[in-house]
Amino acid sequence: xxxxxxxxxxxxxxxxxxxxxxxxxxNTNFNKNISNFxxxxxxxxxxxxxxxxxxxxxxxxxxxxxxxxxxxxxxxFSQAQKERLLAVPTLVxxxxxxxxxxxxxxxxxxxxxxxxPFEKTHAFWNPAFELHFENISQKTLDxxxxxxxxxxxxxTACQEWLNKPANLKKPDIFxxxxxxxxxxxxxxxxxxxRKKCEELGLGAYLAVNQGSAYDAAFTILEYKSTVKNAKTxxxxxxxxxxxxxxxxxxxxxxxxxxxxxxGGATAVLGTLIYAxxxxxxxxxxxxxxxxxxxxxxxxLLPSDVVTAYNGKTIExxxxxxxxxxILADGLSYLARNYxxxxxxxxxxxxxxxxxxxxxxxxxxxxxxxDLKNLLxxxxxxxxxxxxxxxxxxxxxxxxxxxxxxxKNISLKPVGDCIIAAKFLEQFxxxxxxxAHLDIAGVAFGNVKYAKEKxxxxxxxxxxxxxxxxxx
Numbered sequence: 001x002x003x004x005x006x007x008x009x010x011x012x013x014x015x016x017x018x019x020x021x022x023x024x025x026x027n028t029n030f031n032k033n034i035s036n037f038x039x040x041x042x043x044x045x046x047x048x049x050x051x052x053x054x055x056x057x058x059x060x061x062x063x064x065x066x067x068x069x070x071x072x073x074x075x076x077f078s079q080a081q082k083e084r085l086l087a088v089p090t091l092v093x094x095x096x097x098x099x100x101x102x103x104x105x106x107x108x109x110x111x112x113x114x115x116x117p118f119e120k121t122h123a124f125w126n127p128a129f130e131l132h133f134e135n136i137s138q139k140t141l142d143x144x145x146x147x148x149x150x151x152x153x154x155x156t157a158c159q160e161w162l163n164k165p166a167n168l169k170k171p172d173i174f175x176x177x178x179x180x181x182x183x184x185x186x187x188x189x190x191x192x193x194r195k196k197c198e199e200l201g202l203g204a205y206l207a208v209n210q211g212s213a214y215d216a217a218f219t220i221l222e223y224k225s226t227v228k229n230a231k232t233x234x235x236x237x238x239x240x241x242x243x244x245x246x247x248x249x250x251x252x253x254x255x256x257x258x259x260x261x262x263g264g265a266t267a268v269l270g271t272l273i274y275a276x277x278x279x280x281x282x283x284x285x286x287x288x289x290x291x292x293x294x295x296x297x298x299x300l301l302p303s304d305v306v307t308a309y310n311g312k313t314i315e316x317x318x319x320x321x322x323x324x325x326i327l328a329d330g331l332s333y334l335a336r337n338y339x340x341x342x343x344x345x346x347x348x349x350x351x352x353x354x355x356x357x358x359x360x361x362x363x364x365x366x367x368x369x370d371l372k373n374l375l376x377x378x379x380x381x382x383x384x385x386x387x388x389x390x391x392x393x394x395x396x397x398x399x400x401x402x403x404x405x406x407k408n409i410s411l412k413p414v415g416d417c418i419i420a421a422k423f424l425e426q427f428x429x430x431x432x433x434x435a436h437l438d439i440a441g442v443a444f445g446n447v448k449y450a451k452e453k454x455x456x457x458x459x460x461x462x463x464x465x466x467x468x469x470x471x
Contacts (some may be wrong), residue, residue, distance in 0.1 A: 002123045003106065003141035006091065006134045013057045013086050015131075017073075017094035017105070019140025023065040042069065043076045048151050054083065066452075068085040068383035070101045073241055074108020078124065078231040079448050081111055087126035095135050102136055103144045110152035111457070116163040116194050118156055133165035152466060154270035160264035162444060162455035166242040166259045171214040171290050174241060178219060178269075185276035186317035187302040188222035202289075205329040208322045211246060211292040211299030217290040218329075222270055233467055234340035235286045236330040238323045238347035239265035243293045246319030247301055251362045257453060261323070263443030264288070264346035283466050285338045289326040293319070300398070305404045310427055313404035321409045322422045323349045329425040335429035342371055344469075345424065347440075354441035361385035361460070362442050365421035366435035367428075374466065375435055382410040384462040386437065395422040 019025070023040030034057070038046035042061030047054065060073055097105070113122045123129050157325060160168060161177075175191060194216040197206050200399035202218055202416060209216045219239075243261040244250060250258065265288045275284055301307075304316045306325075310332040314325065327345050334343060353363040361379070364386035366372040372388055381388040395418050398410035410419045421436045428434045440457040 001106070001145065002088075002111065002127070002130045002310050004132050004138065005138040005141060005144045006132045008089050008091070008132060009054070010365040011091040011132070012053055012088050013090040014053055015058055015090060015092045015094075016055060017058045017092070017097065019065065019096070020026065020058045022096055022370045023059075028171040038174040041161075041228070043073060044078065045077060054086070059135065061351065066383075067100050067104045068381070069306040070112040071104035071111075072099065072383070075112035076448070077135035077322065078109045078112025082122045082124065085129075086114065087123045089132055089133045091129040091134075093134070093224035097102050099136060101146070102133065103147060105214045106131070106144055106148040107151055108239055110148050111155055114156055114159055116160065116454065118160050119258045122373070138227035143163060144374055150274045153277060154273035154464065155460045157273055158266040158270035159455035159457050161269065161412065162260055164259065164262055168257070169241050170264075171212070171217050174239075174290060175217045175219065178221065182221060185223075185273065187272065187276065188220075191221075192216065192218040192228045200309070200333075201307070202309050202329045202333065203306045204314060204325040205289045205291070205307040207300045207304065207316065208240075208246075208293055208325050211294045211296045213294065213296070218333075219288040219290055221272060221286040222224065223282050223284040223286075225273050225283050226279070228312050230281050230283050230341065231341040232283040232285060232471055234320050234334045234338060234343040234468060235271070235284060235463070236269035236327055236334060236343070236345035237266045237286065238262065238327055238345070238349065239288045239290045239324070240323060241290065243320070243322065244295050246293050246295060246299050246322060248297060248319040250320060252405040256448065257444065260444035260453075260455070261293075261348050263439055263455075263459070264437075265326050266455070267346050267439070268445070271455070271463040274460065275467060277295045278468070280468055283471055284467065285334060285340060287330040287334050289330045289342060291324045310336070310429060312406060312426060315401040315404040317407050317411070318409045320327065321420070323347050324423050325408060327424055329426060331427055332427040333433050335427075340431070342368075342435070343428065343431050344435045344437065344463070346463075348443050349420050349438045349440055350417040352418075352420075353438040356417065357387060357441050359441050360446045360470045361387045362434065363417050363421075364388045365418070365425075365438075367391060367425065368435070371433050371435050373439075375462075378469075379462055382461040382465050384442070384458050386462075389418055389421070391418075391421060392423060395419055396426075399423055413425075
């Protein structure tokens with residue numbers, strides 16, 4: 001898609017955007033004739049054709065709409081109309097929207113083209129498709145185009161990998177993709193196999209991986225900014241490619257959805273792609289402990305005691321609490337081997353957070369007030385919302401063990417998302433600027449492009465926006 005400051009005089013395709021107020025102001029006879037079919041309400045679309053032009057009237061809703069709502073409208077319109085659109089220069093008429101809202105609308109158009117499996121075959125990805133704007137300079141449009149495409153590339157990768165069937169994203173397949181991506185984007189790629197993990201002492205991660213038929217792939221991806229003295233953000237993404245629950249096996253009813261247990265990792269992946277394509281002035285160290293959680297004769301057993309990377313011992317009460325095990329080693333490895341200004345982990349971690357918030361927001365935990373507030377503000381701005389929950393020390397009492405330093409879950413049937421966060425805090429090595437995001441309810445769910453639950457792309461825009469403004 002090319003964005004162009006208006007050049008053509010005649011257009012065969014036009015997008016006219018209206019808020020309800022702007023539509024009410026447009027008092028032409030033509031508008032009066034279609035007022036029974038279109039009022040400017042949010043997501044409303046009316047298509048008018050004549051001998052020369054196809055005009056799409058697109059409703060934005062109330063005048064006081066937020067920026068992310070403009071993206072939602074673009075996304076909904078794209079999903080509904082993409083198969084009908086012509087790959088031709090198209091005039092966008094919306095003098096009242098500002099530059100940021102223009103950017104959000106274009107993002108929505110591109111992100112809305114997503115279907116699984118994804119192919120760039122829709123009109124928006126055709127070189128002949130051009131969006132022409134009257135009131136925005138070409139320089140600004142070039143920047144908007146770059147940002148929208150970079151974000152779409154990142155979010156598409158996030159959704160694509162989360163949606164893949166389990167047999168199409170085995171550890172070796174995903175590792176091969178990451179290695180090629182690192183080469184393409186100029187990232188430093190490091191991976192530790194099982195033997196190397198044993199040498200390093202990544203015992204909590206290996207405990208989960210030991211039941212797998214596939215070798216370990218504890219992966220570090222590094223994006224290095226060209227800006228001197230740039231801040232460094234550390235990211236850890238839970239990357240369980242398929243979660244059976246291990247010996248504490250899950251029920252069969254929704255087991256096919258457990259291909260989604262790498263939502264933290266795919267959010268990090270999408271963010272890395274955006275950062276690299278936009279050349280953001282921030283360094284990123286991303287740790288992805290890649291494995292599946294399998295049932296086999298070698299699988300971890302309830303009551304096993306394992307030693308994590310930082311030397312703490314863990315009594316395994318439930319092998320389905322595997323995410324916090326691999327995150328524990330990911331966090332302590334990151335904290336001990338890299339200097340970061342902040343450290344954020346993301347995970348589709350607990351059913352507790354789903355029961356608490358559903359698909360409205362992710363659960364946020366942080367030991368730093370400024371980082372907590374920044375994440376909440378960014379979540380509100382991007383509509384990838386977070387709600388803060390406590391890290392009170394009283395919760396640590398519930399994971400004390402008789403035979404180890406910690407248990408991997410509490411035996412109480414309450415507050416598991418808080419218990420998990422308190423467990424992870426023990427592996428941050430005292431980092432003063434850490435946050436944990438439990439995104440189990442928001443990374444995978446009901447979406448417009450699929451009949452069943454599928455990837456939402458949650459986390460990519462949240463992290464991209466945060467990192468882009470983290471100076």
